[in-house]
Every structure is written in C-alpha cells, then in structure tokens.
Amino acid sequence: MPVKPPIVADGDSGFIGVNMRMDPALLPPGYVSEAKNKRFVNGTCKTRNGIKKIQWSNKSDDYYDNSTAYSANQVVRYAGTADVLTVGGGPSSNPTEGPYFKAKTSTTGVSPYGDASSSTNWDELAGTVFPFVTSGTVRGAGVFRDPNGVEYLIIATSDGFYQVKEDSSSELINSVTNSSDVEFTQCFNAMIAFRGDDYETLSMTDLATGFQSVTQESSDTDIDENDSDGTVAIPNSRRGIFFQNRLLAIFDRDKVLASDYLNYTRYQPVLSNFRINQGSEDELVALYKYDNNTVVCFKERSVYIVGNIYGNLQDIYLDEFTSEYGCAAPKSVVKVGKDIWFLSDRRGVVSIAQSGSGVLQGVDMPVSDPIQPLIDRINWSAAHKSVAKWHDNKYYLAVPLDGYGADQEPDTILVYDFKNKAWAGYDQSDTIGRVSGGTYYGVKDFVVLTFKGLRRLFFLSTDGTINLYDDPVYSGFVDETVGLDNTATSFGAITYNQISDEVTTRGYLCGIDEPKRFKRVNINCKTWNPSFTVSSLTDGIEEETTRTMSAFNTLGAKAFDRTKYTKPFHKSDYAAATDDRIAYLTIINQGTGYGTLQTVPLTISGAAAGAAYSDTNGLLTQALLSDAGSGYGATAVTVGGSGSSGAVSAWINTACVNLGDDFFTKYREDYSIDPDGAFDLGTSGIDPDLHQDSHNKYVVNDEGRYLRLKVANTQGRFELTSVTVEATSRSRFIGEHR
Numbered sequence: 001m002p003v004k005p006p007i008v009a010d011g012d013s014g015f016i017g018v019n020m021r022m023d024p025a026l027l028p029p030g031y032v033s034e035a036k037n038k039r040f041v042n043g044t045c046k047t048r049n050g051i052k053k054i055q056w057s058n059k060s061d062d063y064y065d066n067s068t069a070y071s072a073n074q075v076v077r078y079a080g081t082a083d084v085l086t087v088g089g090g091p092s093s094n095p096t097e098g099p100y101f102k103a104k105t106s107t108t109g110v111s112p113y114g115d116a117s118s119s120t121n122w123d124e125l126a127g128t129v130f131p132f133v134t135s136g137t138v139r140g141a142g143v144f145r146d147p148n149g150v151e152y153l154i155i156a157t158s159d160g161f162y163q164v165k166e167d168s169s170s171e172l173i174n175s176v177t178n179s180s181d182v183e184f185t186q187c188f189n190a191m192i193a194f195r196g197d198d199y200e201t202l203s204m205t206d207l208a209t210g211f212q213s214v215t216q217e218s219s220d221t222d223i224d225e226n227d228s229d230g231t232v233a234i235p236n237s238r239r240g241i242f243f244q245n246r247l248l249a250i251f252d253r254d255k256v257l258a259s260d261y262l263n264y265t266r267y268q269p270v271l272s273n274f275r276i277n278q279g280s281e282d283e284l285v286a287l288y289k290y291d292n293n294t295v296v297c298f299k300e301r302s303v304y305i306v307g308n309i310y311g312n313l314q315d316i317y318l319d320e321f322t323s324e325y326g327c328a329a330p331k332s333v334v335k336v337g338k339d340i341w342f343l344s345d346r347r348g349v350v351s352i353a354q355s356g357s358g359v360l361q362g363v364d365m366p367v368s369d370p371i372q373p374l375i376d377r378i379n380w381s382a383a384h385k386s387v388a389k390w391h392d393n394k395y396y397l398a399v400p401l402d403g404y405g406a407d408q409e410p411d412t413i414l415v416y417d418f419k420n421k422a423w424a425g426y427d428q429s430d431t432i433g434r435v436s437g438g439t440y441y442g443v444k445d446f447v448v449l450t451f452k453g454l455r456r457l458f459f460l461s462t463d464g465t466i467n468l469y470d471d472p473v474y475s476g477f478v479d480e481t482v483g484l485d486n487t488a489t490s491f492g493a494i495t496y497n498q499i500s501d502e503v504t505t506r507g508y509l510c511g512i513d514e515p516k517r518f519k520r521v522n523i524n525c526k527t528w529n530p531s532f533t534v535s536s537l538t539d540g541i542e543e544e545t546t547r548t549m550s551a552f553n554t555l556g557a558k559a560f561d562r563t564k565y566t567k568p569f570h571k572s573d574y575a576a577a578t579d580d581r582i583a584y585l586t587i588i589n590q591g592t593g594y595g596t597l598q599t600v601p602l603t604i605s606g607a608a609a610g611a612a613y614s615d616t617n618g619l620l621t622q623a624l625l626s627d628a629g630s631g632y633g634a635t636a637v638t639v640g641g642s643g644s645s646g647a648v649s650a651w652i653n654t655a656c657v658n659l660g661d662d663f664f665t666k667y668r669e670d671y672s673i674d675p676d677g678a679f680d681l682g683t684s685g686i687d688p689d690l691h692q693d694s695h696n697k698y699v700v701n702d703e704g705r706y707l708r709l710k711v712a713n714t715q716g717r718f719e720l721t722s723v724t725v726e727a728t729s730r731s732r733f734i735g736e737h738r
Contacts, residue, residue, distance in 0.1 A: 004728070005728045005729040006728070007519065007726050007727070007728055008510040008511050008512060008516075008726070008727055008728070008729075009510060009724060009725065009726045009727075010508035010509060010510040010511065010724075010725050010727075011508065011522075011722065011723045011724035011725055012029055012030055012505065012506070012722060012723050013029075013043075013722045014030055014043030014044070014721075014722070015030055015031075015032060015040050015043060015044060015045040015503075015720065016030040016031055016040055016043075016420050016422050017030075017031060017032075017040050017370075017417060017420050017421075017422020017423055017424060018031065018032055018033070018034065018035045018370065018371060018422065018423045018424060018425045019031045019032075019033065019370040019371075019422075019423075020033060020034055020370060020371050020372065020373045020374065021369060021370055021371070021372045021373065022370075023507070024505075024506050024507035024539075024706065024708055025506070025507035025508075025509050025513075025539070025705065025706040026507075027506035027507070029506075030043075031422070031506055032045065032503050032504060032505050032506060033504050033505065033506055033507070033708060034425065034502075034503070034504040035424060035425030035426075035502070035503045035504070036425055036426060036427070036428060036500075036501055036502050036503075037425075037427050037428065037429070037499050037500065037501035037502075038424060038425050038501055038502075038503055039415075039417075039424055039470075040417060040420050040422070040424055043721075044526070044719050044720060044721050045503050045719070045720040046526075046717065046718070046719040046720070047477075047499055047501045047713065047716075047717045047718055047719070048427060048470060048499065048501065049469075049470050049471055049472055049475040049476070049477075050475045050476040050477050050478045050479050050480070050499060051429065051431040051432070051467050051468070051469050051470075051475060051479045051480060052467065052468040052471075052474060052475050052476055052480055053129040053431075053465055053466070053467060053480040053481075053482055053494060054129070054458070054465075054466045054467065054468055055129050055169065056153070056164040056167075056168065056169060056170055056466050057129065057130065057131050057132050057155075057164070057170055057464060057465050057466050058100060058128075058129065058130060058169045058170065059075070059077070059132070059162075059169060059170050059171070059172065062075065062076050062077055063076065063077050063078070064076040064077065064078040064101070064111065064112055066109055066111065067108075067109070068108070069106065069107075069108045070103045070106065070107050070108070071103065071106055072103055072104065072105050072106060072487075073102060073103060073134075073486045073487050073491075074102070074103045075100055075101070075102050075103075075125065075130065075486070076100070076101055076102075076103070076112060077099050077100055077101075077169075078099060078100075078101055078111065078112040078113060099126075100124075100125040100126075100128065100130075100492075101113070101122040101123065101124055101125060102122065102123045102125055102486070102491060103121065103122060103123075104120070104121055104122060104123055105121060107121040107122070110122070112124070123489060123491075125491070125492050127494070128482070128491070128492030128493055128494065129465060129480075129482045129492055129494060130482065130486070130491060130492035131463055131464025131465050131482075131484065132155055132157050132162055132170060132464040133157045133158065133159065133464045134464075134484075134486040136157050136158035136159050137157065137158040137462075138155065138156075138157055138158075138444050138460060138461075138462050138463075138464050139156040139157055139158060139178045139180070139181050139182040140155075140156045140181055140182040140183055140184065140444065140445060141153060141154065141155050141156070141184070141444065141445040141447055141460045142154050142183070142184025142185070142186075142191065142445075142447075143184075143186075143447055143448075143449065144163075144184070144186055144191045144204075145186065146189070146206070146207070147189050150165065151165065151166070151449060151450055152164065152165050152207070153165070153447060153449060153458075153466070154173075154184060154191060154204075155170070155460065156178050156182035156184075156193065157178065157464070158177070158178055158179070159175060159176075159177070159178075160172055160173065160174055160175040160176050160178075161173040161174060161176060161193070161204075161210065161211050163207055164466070166449070166450065166451055173204070173207055173210040173211065174209075174210030174211060176202070176210075176211055178195060178199075179198075179199065180195060180196040180198070180199060181196065182194065182195050183238070183239040183240075185239075185240050185241060185242055185247070186242065187203075187242045187247050187264040188262075188264070189205060190203050190204065190205045190264060191203065191204040191211075192214075192240065192247065192264065193211055194237045194238055194239050194240055194249065195236070196236065196237075196238055197236050197237070197238060197251065197252070198236065199236060200213060200214075200236060201214055201234055201235070201236055201237050201249075202214065203264070203265075214233055214234055214264075214265050215233070215265060216231065216232070216233040216265050216266040217263060217265045217266070218263075219231070219260040219261070219262070219263040219266065220261075220262065220263075223261065225260070225261035225311060225312050225313075226260045226261050226263070227260075227268045227271060227272075231260065231266040231267060231268050231269075232266060232267065232269055233265060233266055234247065234249060234257060234259060234264070234265065234266065234267060235249075235251050235257070236251065237249040237250055237251045237257075238250050238251075238285075239286065239287070239330060240287065241287050241288070241289055241295070242264075243287075243289055243295060243309065244292070244293075244309055244310055245261055245262050246258050246259050246260070246261060246264075247259040247264040247267075248287055248295065248309075250284050250285075250286075250287065253283045253284065254275055254276045254277045254282075254283065254284040254299065255273055255274070255275050255276070255284070256273060256274055256275075256276060256284070256287065256297070256306075257269075257272060257273045258272040258273065258274075258309075258313055259272070260272075271313070272313060274306070274316065274318065276297045276299065276304050276306070276318065278304075278318070278320050280299065280301065280302050280323065282299045282300035282301040282302060282326060283299060283300050284297060284298070284299050285298055285299060285300060285326075285327050285330045285384075286298040286327055286330035286331075286333050286342075288333045288335070288340060289335075290305075290335075290340065290352075290360065292310075293307060293308055293309055293310055294306070294307045294309070294360075295309060296321070296340060296352065296360075298326060298327035298330065298333060298342065299326045299327070300326045300327070300328075301323070301325065301326040301346075302320065302321075302322060302323040302324075302325075302326050303320075303321040303322050303325075303326060303327070303352070303362075304318060304319065304320055304321055305318070305319045305320075305321050305360060306318055306319075307319070321352070321360065321362070322362055324346070325344040325345075325346040325347050325350065326344060326345075326346075327342050327343065327344060328343045328344055328345040328380070328383045328384060328386070329342075329343045329383055329384050329385065329386035329387070329388075330384075331385075331386065331387040331388065331445070332349075332386045332387065332388040332397060333388070334388045334389060334390045334395060335390070336390050336395060336418070337418075338353065338354045339351045339352060339353045339354070339363075340352040341367060341388070341395060342388075343383065343386050343388070343397065343399070344366075345380050345383060347366040347368075348366045348367070348368035348369070348371075348372065348375035349366060349367045349368035349375075349395075349397065349414075349416075350362065350363065350366050350367060350368075351363040351366075351367050367416070368414075368423075370422070370423050371414065371423050371425075371426075374401070374412075374414060374426055377401050377402050378399050378400065378401060379400040379401065379402070379403035379404055379405070379408050381403075381404060381405060381406045381408075382400040382403065382405070382406050382407070382408040382409070382410075383399065383400065385400065385409060385410055385442075386398060386399045386400070386410055387410060387443055387444070387445055387446055388446070389446035389447075389448065389457065391446075391448055391455075391457040392457070392470075393417065393418040393419050394415055394416060394417055394418065394424075394470075395415070395416040395418070396413055396414070396415055396446060396457070396469075396470075397413065397414045397415075397416075398410035398411075398412070398413045398414075398432070398442065398443035398446070398459070399412055399413075399414060400412070400433075400442065401426075401428075407440055408440050408442070409433055409440045409441060409442025409443070409444075409462050410433060410442040410443045411428070411432055411433020411434065411440070411441075411442045411443075412426050412427065412428050412432065412433065413426065413427040413428075413432060413443070414426050415427060425503075427470075429479045429497065429499065429500075430479070430481050430497060431461075431467060431479040431480060431481050431497070432479075436484070440462070441461060441462050441463045442461070442462055443459045443460075443461060443462075444459070444460045444461060444462045445459065445460045446458070446459050447459070447460065451468070451474070452473070452474065456468060456471050456474070457469050457470060457471065463482075463484055464484075465482060467480075477499070477528070477716065477717060478496045478497060478498060478499065479496075479497045479498075479499055480494050480495065480496060480497070481494070481495045481497060482494055482495070483495075498714060498715040498716070499715075500712070500713070500714045501712075501713050501718065502710060502711065502712035502713065503710070503711055503720060504537070504708055504709070504710040504711075505708050505709045505710075505723055506708065507539065507705075507706030507707065507708050508706055508707050508708070508723075508725040508727075509705070509706050510725060510726070510727045512727075512729065513705065514705065514729070515703060515704060515705055516703070516704070516705070516727040516728065516729060517701070517702075517703050517727060517728050517729075518536070518538075518700050518701070518702045518703070518704070518707045518725060518726070518727040519699070519700065519701070519726050519727055519728060520697065520698070520699060520700065520725075520726040521534070521536070521697070521698045521700055521707075521709060521723070521724070521725055521726075522695065522696070522697050522698075522722075522723070522724040522725075522726075523695075523696045523698070523709070523711065523720070523722075523723055524693070524694070524695050524696070524720075524721045524722045524723075525693070525694055525696065525711075525718060525719055525720050525721055526691040526692065526693050526694075526717075526719040526721060527560060527670065527691060527692060527694060527716065527717060527718055527719065528670070528671070528672045528689070528690070528691050528692075528716045528717035529559075529560070529562065529670055529672035529715060529716030529717070530558070530559060530560065530713050530715065530716045530717065530718045531557045531558070531559045531713065531714045531715045531716070532557060532558055532559075532711055532712060532713040532714070532718050533556075533557050533558070533711075533712050534558075534696075534698060534709060534710070534711050535709070535710040535711075535712070536700050536702050536707055536708070536709060536710075537707070537708040537709070537710060538702050538703065538704030538705075538706070538707055538708075539704045539705045539706055540704060545700075545702065557714065558696070560669035560670035560692065560694070561669050561670060562574065562668070562669065562670040562671065562672050562673075562674075563575045564668070564669045565665075565667045565668050565669070566667045566668075566669060567667050568667075571667075574657070574662065574665070574668055575657070576655040576656060576657045576677065576678075577655070577656065577657075577659050578653075578654060578655065578656075579652065579653035579654070579655075579656035579659055579678070579680065580630055580631055580632045580652055580653075581628035581629060581630050581632070581652060581653060582604065582609070582625055582628040582629055582632065582650045582651070582652055583628075583650075583651050583652055583653045583678065584625070584650070584651055585602075585610070585623040585624075585625050585648050585649070585650050585651075586623070586648070586649050586650075586651070587612070587620050587621070587622070587623055587647060587648055588647065588648065588649045589620075589647040589648075590619035590620045590621070590647065591619065591620055591647045593618060594614040594618045594619070594620065595614060595618060596614060596615070596616050596617070596618050597613075597614060597615065597616060598613070598614050599611045599612075599613060600612040600613070600614060600620065602623065602625075602648060604627070604629050604650065607627070607629070608626075608627065609625060609626065609627045609628075609629060610623065610624050610625040610626040610627065611623075611624050611626070612624070612647070612648060620647055620648070623648050625650070632652045653678050653680075655677070655678060656677075656678040656679060656680050657674075657677060657678070657679045657680070658679045658680045658681070658682055658686060659680050659682075660682075661680075661682030661683055661684050663682070663684065663685070663686045663687075664684060664686075664687075668692065669692065669694075670692055671687070671690040671691070671692050672688075672716060673686065673688050691717060691719060693721075707725055707727070709723060709725070
C-alpha cells in the first residue's frame with residue numbers, strides 16, 4: 001500500500017507590514033503582499049481608525065439679521081429661543097434645533113425659528129457639517145500661533161481667509177480673491193501668505209486686521225546682517241520658509257530671496273538673493289530647513305544644498321546634491337528624524353540622510369521600493385498636488401492614484417510605519433477622495449493641531465471640510481461624508497460609511513518549492529460586528545476562489561450575531577427587552593409665570609423625579625431627570641411639577657439591551673453595540689470597543705506552488721492575528737485516489 005505524503009504547514013503568527021514588489025512566495029514571515037485600510041499594531045493587522053468630519057468649517061459670523069434680505073440656499077446662524085429642548089442641552093444651547101438654518105426661498109423679516117412661517121422659509125441644519133465654500137475653491141491651510149500661544153488653523157479659499165480654533169466655528173478674517181494655491185509661513189508674530197508668482201504676497205499681524213499688503217518696514221542697520229540702502233519690499237512668491245530670523249522665499253524660476261535680519265518685509269535685491277542653478281533649466285519648487293545653517297533646495301529634476309546661511313550671508317555656498325532626480329510635489333517634503341523624505345517622479349519616495357560624519361547623502365534604494373506597484377499607479381500629471389506629513393511615528397503621503405488628468409486630486413494615502421520599519425499599505429475611501437458630479441475631491445493639506453489636549457492629525461479636503469484622521473480615540477470606526485449641494489435638503493447632512501478593508505497574505509510554500517495540494521486553512525482573528533470573506537489565490541493567472549464563509553456551508557460573507565452565544569447551545573439570546581423606566585424628557589409646553597433663572601421641581605406620580613429650569617423670560621427651557629422610576633406601561637408619561645402640569649412629556653424605553661447587566665458574559669459571538677438602539681449601563685458597565693476572538697477553519701482543494709489568502713471585510717472591525725495553511729505534495733501513487 002502506498003504511503004501518503006505527510007502534511008506540511010506554513011503560516012504567520014504575527015504581521016509587520018507590506019511588501020508588494022517581491023514574489024509573494026519569497027516574502028519573509030510577517031509580511032503581506034497587499035493591504036488596504038489596514039494598520040499593523042502589536043503584531044496584528046487591523047482595520048484603520050475612521051475619519052471624522054469636524055464642525056469647525058461651519059461659519060459662525062453670519063448671524064441672522066431681521067432687516068436683511070436673504071436669497072435661497074443662504075446659510076445663517078440663529079440663536080433664538082426654542083420651545084422644544086431635549087434633556088441635557090442647557091439653557092444656553094439647543095442640541096435639536098439650529099443653530100444653523102438655510103433659506104428655502106427669498107425671505108426678509110422671518111426668523112429661522114419660532115416664527116409661524118419659519119418652517120416655510122427655512123431649513124434647519126442641526127448636526128450638520130458644511131464647507132467653507134459652496135461654489136468656490138479651497139486654496140490651502142496653515143497653522144498660526146498668536147503672541148499668547150493660541151493656535152489657529154488658517155484656511156485660504158477663493159473668496160478670502162478663515163480662522164478656526166479648537167471647538168469653535170470658523171470666522172472670516174477678511175475677503176480676498178485668491179486665484180491660485182496659497183501656502184503659509186509664520187515669521188515671528190506675522191503670518192505670510194504666498195499666493196504665487198502672479199499675485200501679491202500678503203501678511204497678517206493680527207486676526208482683527210487680517211491679511212494685507214506687505215509694507216516695507218525699517219530695519220536695524222547698525223548690525224552687520226542688514227544693509228542701509230537699496231532695499232525693496234518682498235516680491236510675489238510661490239512659497240518660502242522662516243530660517244535664521246530671515247524669510248527665504250522662492251521667486252522667478254530658480255531664485256531665492258533672503259529678507260533682512262529680523263525683518264520679513266524687505267530685502268536687498270543685489271546682495272540678498274541667490275540663484276539655485278549650475279546649468280540646469282528645471283524650476284525650483286521647494287525649500288526645506290535641514291539644520292541651523294543648511295537649506296535643501298528641491299528642483300523638478302535636481303536637488304541642491306545651500307550652506308553657511310548666517311550673518312551677512314557672505315559665506316554661503318551652493319552645492320549640487322544630485323541631478324538624477326528631483327521633487328515632484330513641494331508639499332511631500334517632510335523631515336523624519338535626521339532624514340528628509342520626498343516624492344520624486346523618477347524614483348518614488350526617496351530619502352536624504354545624514355552620514356556618520358554629518359554629510360548629507362542620498363539613499364540608493366528608494367524608501368518606497370516595497371510598494372513600487374502603487375508608485376507605478378500614481379497619476380504623474382497631478383502628482384504635484386501630493387502632500388505629506390509625519391505624525392505619531394508614521395509618514396502619510398496623499399497621492400492621486402489610477403487617474404490620467406491634471407484635475408485629479410490626491411485620493412489615496414500611503415502610510416509608512418516607523419515603529420515597524422515597514423509600509424502599512426494604502427488608505428482609500430470616499431472621505432479621502434472621490435469624483436462627484438464631474439468634480440474631483442481629495443486631500444488639500446495635512447495639519448497637526450492640538451485637540452483634546454494632544455497633537456492630532458487632520459486633513460483639509462478640497463471639498464472644504466476639516467477631517468480628523470487616523471486618531472485612536474476620537475476618529476471612531478466609520479468614515480464620515482457630508483452633502484455638498486447647498487440646493488439640496490441633504491446639504492451638510494453626515495453620512496456614516498463603513499470602512500472596507502482587505503489584506504492579502506504572502507505566498508505560503510509550506511517548506512516545499514514545488515506544486516502542492518492545499519488542504520486546510522486556519523484563520524484567527526478579533527472582530528467587532530464584521531462581515532468578511534476569505535479568498536484563496538494560487539500562483540496562476542486569475543486563480544482566485546472565494547471560500548464558503550457563512551453558517552451551514554452557504555456562500556456569502558461571514559458575520560457574527562451580537563445576540564448569540566457559541567456555548568452552551570441552550571443559552572438564551574442576549575436580546576433587547578422591554579424597559580419600563582423613563583428614558584428622556586421633552587418640554588412640550590414652556591408654561592408661564594415661572595421665576596427667571598430658577599429651578600422648578602418635577603414629579604412623576606407624585607414622587608420627586610428631577611427638575612426643570614426657567615430662562616430669563618420665565619419659560620421652561622431644560623428638563624433634567626434624576627429618578628427614572630419604574631412600572632410605566634405607556635410609551636409616554638406626563639410629568640407634573642410646581643405649576644408645570646402638562647409642560648413636560650416623558651418617554652419610556654420600549655426596547656433596551658443589557659437589562660440583565662450581563663454585557664461581559666463570556667462566549668458571545670460579538671460584543672459590538674448598536675448605536676441606534678437603547679442600552680442600559682447596569683452596574684458592571686459596558687465596553688463599546690470590545691473585540692471577540694474567533695478561530696475559523698476552512699477546507700480548500702487548491703493546487704499550486706504557493707497559496708495566498710485575501711481577507712476582505714466590509715463593515716465593523718477585523719483584526720487578523722494569525723494564519724496557518726496545510727498542504728500535501730501533489731505527487732500521485734498507483735492505486736491512490738485523492
């Protein structure tokens with residue numbers, strides 16, 4: 001009797017990063033051949049964090065004026081008194097109405113709320129996020145810190161400049177027509193706006209006066225660094241940096257001006273400018289500080305070093321670093337540790353490193369070599385719009401992918417993880433970039449701002465919204481998009497989109513570099529409300545098979561039921577039940593005769609249950625429930641009080657989960673929470689981020705030299721922890737049938 005070949009196995013017990021260039025069968029353990037919307041954290045491959053729209057783009061200075069004639073679709077801010085307030089809103093706020101309203105038609109003298117004709121003339125925009133511009137263009141963003149250390153995000157649009165600070169709506173600084181992209185640099189207490197070679201450079205010394213023409217100011221000519229005569233105001237410029245107490249700015253094709261020492265408003269055109277050129281014709285696109293005396297000058301097809309920038313500039317020198325490649329996108333230049341990374345159209349992402357002797361040198365192998373297939377897909381006609389940022393030990397590079405037109409915007413973010421020293425793949429979603437109505441939307445700028453006490457990463461989209469990106473605390477589990485058509489009722493409405501992520505493993509050889517018959521696959525994972533499929537890929541053309549994933553061997557995506565337990569088999573479902581306690585209160589009748597700014601006691605069936613509050617007009621404005629009671633069988637209960645009979649209505653929980661205080665009971669398939677459903681915290685509490693471990697076994701019957709697995713998830717969270725593949729030799733024996 002022939003002896004059956006032994007079973008051989010291969011797999012990964014953890015994951016590090018992505019290598020798309022090498023043969024999948026040659027990748028070392030821990031590397032995958034492709035990853036989308038993934039992060040590699042503590043040895044696992046998990047769904048990235050979500051993208052949250054921040055309401056800072058909502059304009060706060062366009063208050064409703066009773067004498068102003070408003071046209072259709074015009075948005076105003078209105079803080080009038082409302083007669084329906086949900087518990088917890090407070091006397092000075094209204095979480096369910098406003099504060100933004102959009103005119104349905106031309107209107108004058110009809111307030112957005114409280115007037116009998118309000119609903120006819122105005123659409124209420126509560127909970128919406130709308131962009132800085134509805135018909136214009138976003139031009140750029142920069143961070144400004146005033147003399148008191150307050151941080152502002154400055155946004156340039158086609159109609160002016162806006163300022164935003166943490167947890168505030170935007171305010172128009174001043175109206176200026178910006179017809180091209182704008183870049184910002186802060187010099188001392190002034191913000192410089194570079195608006196291109198064809199438009200005047202502007203400066204802002206305080207938010208009250210806004211951006212104005214740069215007026216030449218006098219300099220201290222007693223110091224050796226400044227000249228006493230022959231100076232002129234700084235010219236039009238594309239971009240610049242603040243270096244050694246001087247403003248260095250690019251003008252013409254390849255010239256750099258150096259302003260007076262301690263004075264950004266003027267420069268000496270004869271002695272204080274230098275040309276970055278040693279016989280090349282390419283344009284100068286970016287300047288970047290390397291150390292206290294050295295600036296790296298990036299041109300389209302070459303890179304130069306300018307050193308000894310100090311004092312009266314008499315000792316500066318120009319040295320060609322390389323003429324083999326240049327910079328394809330000025331905003332892709334980022335300093336990471338001692339190195340400088342940037343996007344080059346000839347090599348991808350390249351690095352300038354410092355040698356042990358302190359000399360700058362190029363790294364032979366591009367940093368992006370492991371993801372060269374992605375670099376090959378970049379639309380180089382629009383690659384100059386690419387932007388990058390280093391944050392939280394990661395390098396983020398937004399690029400336009402898979403397009404061909406110059407109007408495409410950066411719609412894909414490539415991510416490098418310095419902790420793992422590997423690429424984490426790429427991120428794509430409609431929030432990052434999309435095409436809508438023939439218009440491309442994408443990433444305009446990355447900015448790092450202080451938010452909730454920590455420095456966090458945001459990106460400004462070309463759709464005019466501000467997005468919190470890849471934050472482990474506040475980004476959530478979904479990507480948010482908003483309606484941009486200000487003529488539609490969906491204008492500003494937030495849509496929550498599930499993150500679709502996928503990972504394709506390396507090719508598993510099982511220790512034998514010859515054809516094999518693969519038998520079994522084991523996938524271990526941690527999940528939160530997932531819906532995923534597993535596909536097997538062998539080393540043939542289009543040889544991909546989607547595996548059976550649902551219960552009872554039916555085709556489809558695998559999902560876990562948050563109400564079911566895996567064992568014991570007879571355990572009752574973790575399901576919603578009727579809760580007869582009061583859930584929330586709503587004021588339906590503000591009443592009259594209450595004292596101003598006082599507390600009014602509330603009672604339920606004669607028992608003290610909370611309080612209501614009166615405003616300056618003696619009207620009830622807020623209700624607070626302190627005792628939910630029990631035993632209520634109706635869906636609504638009238639709550640009385642001191643002279644407030646019929647003023648407040650109370651609703652009970654008709655369906656609520658965790659009434660048994662058993663959220664953490666073991667063996668439940670899924671521990672996710674339905675955000676649209678009611679749940680009780682109980683005494684033990686809940687963990688809304690809790691992931692459940694599962695072990696998934698599949699039978700395969702594929703033949704090939706190696707086998708790869710593609711795991712694609714379309715909702716919730718999926719965290720791949722380990723993979724095992726088993727196979728046997730494909731050799732046949734007489735009398736054996738397999």
